[in-house]
Amino acid sequence: MxxxxxxxxxxxxxxxxxxxxxxxxxxxxxxxxxxLLQEIDERVPATDIATIYLGGGTPSLLETEQIAQLLQALLNKTTTEPTEITLEANPGDLTPDKLQALRQIGINRLSIGVQSFDDEQLRFLGRRHNAEQARQAVRDAQAAGFDNISIDLIYALPGETMTTWHRDIDEALNRNVQHISCYCLSYEPGTPLTKLLESGQVTQTDEEIENAMFDELCSQLQEHGFEHYEVSNFALPCFRARHNSSYWNDTPYIGLGAGAHSYDGQVRRWNIANLAAYVKRVLSHSTYWEEEVLTDEQKTIEHIMLGLRTRDGIALTAELRAKAQHLIADGLLREENGQLIATPSGLHILNRIIEQLI
Ligand code: SF4
Known part of the structure; x- marks a missing residue:
């Protein structure tokens, strides 16, 4: 699979x-x-495809017919019906007609990039939708019959308070969706946001407030029946994202398209992250990827980095136990049924913990 x-x-x-x-x-x-159709033809073997995920970018900017062509090409390769076919979508692209059409071609899960239910924050982030469009997109998706909907939220925006964050969490809960992914705003090198930070035009939220927002999110969502199954992901029972879970539990995956990554348990491969070069090279049968064979040490590091992000954690070996002893004593990690799992306080500083274990 x-x-x-x-x-x-x-x-x-x-x-x-x-x-x-x-x-x-x-x-x-x-x-x-x-x-992409050519890459599917050449790279995807006749196999069991468990899940398909169209991510971006903004997959909802493709015509439905184009999405259908891609899905059909993949379905022609699989011997069993994929259980989960997800499309990432921008709220502004989801008209009732488009939603009906997406259901008809086999999309059974939507991941809607809401980010916030506050117009001022959406403007600040540079999003092209407003809060009402986000609410309407979820309502329309539900009316079209989608019963597996995820929404994305971002917290710790400059100037955001616990009061506005509470409002966002409440709004998310009132939407009756099955899955919520939530990310702390990050300042990546070279983005316009980071330039605003460097020029002093915005101030980064204090780590203490970020942690308080994260804790509030966890407690509110858990109170409403969501399982916190990965550091940034919350699901109602039976609605964990199956595709994303494959990244965290070492299941092989094939990534198609410019910039996409693949992993088969041994080899990690990444396609060129340049649209024109990708198209030209695929269509002219030139090499459009690089790859590396992972060493056992690299595999162990990946396993720890990805596994500790999840509620299920990683198997606690004797070697890990020795390294994790002081972190367990400090209440940052805990042992449960032979698994090593990050505690709520550990999740605040997960990257620092992982550094001490690898
Ligand atoms: S965050 Fe904005 S720019 Fe980035 S991929 Fe999503 S829609 Fe595009």
Missing amino acids: IGVYVHIPFCKRRCKYCDFFSTTQLGRREAYVQA
């Missing part, structure tokens, strides 16, 4: 905080889809 990720690197405009690989050259969509 494998998971398949398809990267759709198009955005109408770039958000201030984003450092993902994407482009605003929407005129290249059809050429890109043709290259």
